[in-house]
Amino acid sequence: MFEILFLGTSASAPSAKRGLSAQIVKHDEYRFLIDCGEGTQRQILQSGVGFKNLTRILLTHGHLDHILGLGGLMSTFLRWEAVEELDIFGGRTTLDRVHDLLYGVVLRGNQAPMPLRLNEIKSGTFFEAEDFTVTAFSVTHRGPDCLGYIFEGKSRRPFLPEKADELGVPFGPERRDLVAGKEIILPNGKRIQPDDVLGPPQKGVKLVVVGDTGKTDDLLDACKDADALVIESTYIDEEAEMARQFSHLTARQAAELALKAGVKKLILTHISRRYREKDVLKDVQVIFQNTSVARDFDSFQIKREEQ
Ligand SMILES: [Zn+2]
Numbered sequence: 001m002f003e004i005l006f007l008g009t010s011a012s013a014p015s016a017k018r019g020l021s022a023q024i025v026k027h028d029e030y031r032f033l034i035d036c037g038e039g040t041q042r043q044i045l046q047s048g049v050g051f052k053n054l055t056r057i058l059l060t061h062g063h064l065d066h067i068l069g070l071g072g073l074m075s076t077f078l079r080w081e082a083v084e085e086l087d088i089f090g091g092r093t094t095l096d097r098v099h100d101l102l103y104g105v106v107l108r109g110n111q112a113p114m115p116l117r118l119n120e121i122k123s124g125t126f127f128e129a130e131d132f133t134v135t136a137f138s139v140t141h142r143g144p145d146c147l148g149y150i151f152e153g154k155s156r157r158p159f160l161p162e163k164a165d166e167l168g169v170p171f172g173p174e175r176r177d178l179v180a181g182k183e184i185i186l187p188n189g190k191r192i193q194p195d196d197v198l199g200p201p202q203k204g205v206k207l208v209v210v211g212d213t214g215k216t217d218d219l220l221d222a223c224k225d226a227d228a229l230v231i232e233s234t235y236i237d238e239e240a241e242m243a244r245q246f247s248h249l250t251a252r253q254a255a256e257l258a259l260k261a262g263v264k265k266l267i268l269t270h271i272s273r274r275y276r277e278k279d280v281l282k283d284v285q286v287i288f289q290n291t292s293v294a295r296d297f298d299s300f301q302i303k304r305e306e307q
C-alpha cells in the first residue's frame with residue numbers, strides 16, 4: 001500500500017486555500033517528497049507528518065512553483081530541524097537550477113548541514129526497496145528533463161492458508177519459510193514445496209505521479225493499469241487553448257488519459273486559483289467517475305483492489 005499526502009495543490013501561484021506543489025508518498029517507513037514549492041516546510045509542519053525520514057526529494061521539473069521551497073527547507077535544516085542525509089532526484093536541467101538555489105543563494109560557501117546529494121536521473125528504475133520500486137519516466141512540458149514517477153509494489157505470490165492446513169503445515173516458522181521460497185520437511189518426513197501453498201503471482205499496487213505536462217499520449221504506457229494516477233489539471237475545458245499554449249492539461253484531457261490507460265482512480269492537482277473544485281469536476285466526471293480534486297492536506301491510501 002502507498003499513501004499520498006497532498007501538501008500543496010495550487011498551480012503557479014498559491015491561493016488562500018492552496019499551497020504550491022508538494023506531496024509526500026509514504027510506504028512503511030519510507031517517505032518521498034515530490035516537488036517542493038514555496039511554503040512546503042510550513043505545510044509539512046501543519047500536516048503533522050514532520051521531517052523524520054524525509055530524506056528523499058523527487059522533482060518533476062525545475063519551474064519555480066515546484067522547487068523554491070527547497071531554499072527555505074535548507075535554511076531551516078541549517079539552524080533547526082535535522083535530517084541525517086538528503087538525496088534530491090531530478091533531471092539535469094532541474095538539478096542545475098536547484099544547485100544554483102541551494103549553493104548560490106542559501107549556502108553560499110557554507111557546508112550543507114547533512115550529506116547532500118543531487119542525483120541526476122533519466123527514465124528507468126532508480127530506487128529499489130525490498131517490496132517496491134520507484135521508476136522515472138519522461139514527460140513533455142515546457143523545457144527539457146521533465147519527469148513523472150511510478151511507485152510500484154513488487155509482484156508476489158499470496159500464501160494459501162487452506163492449502164497449508166490441508167497439507168498439515170503447522171503455524172509458525174514453517175509457514176514463514178514457505179513464503180520465503182524454502183522447502184520444509186514435516187515431522188512425518190513429508191516434503192512441502194513453496195509451490196504447494198502459494199497462489200499465482202499478483203501484481204503489486206501501482207501509483208503514478210505526473211507533475212506538469214502538456215501531452216498525454218506519451219504517458220499511456222507509464223499510466224497503464226495504475227491503481228491511482230495523480231496528475232496536473234491546470235485548466236478547464238473552456239480554456240483548452242491556453243492549456244495548449246502553456247503546455248498544461250485540461251481536466252478533461254487528464255480524465256481521457258485515465259480512461260484510456262485503464263487507471264482505477266484519478267486524483268487531480270495543480271489547480272488554477274481561478275477555478276472552484278466543482279468547475280473542474282464538472283468537466284471530468286462525465287468521462288471518468290472515480291475522480292477526486294485534491295485539497296491541501298488530503299491524504300489517499302492506494303491499495304490494490306481485490307481481484
Ligand atoms: Zn507548475
Ligand SMILES: [Zn+2]
Nearest residue numbers: 061063141212
Ligand atoms: Zn511547470
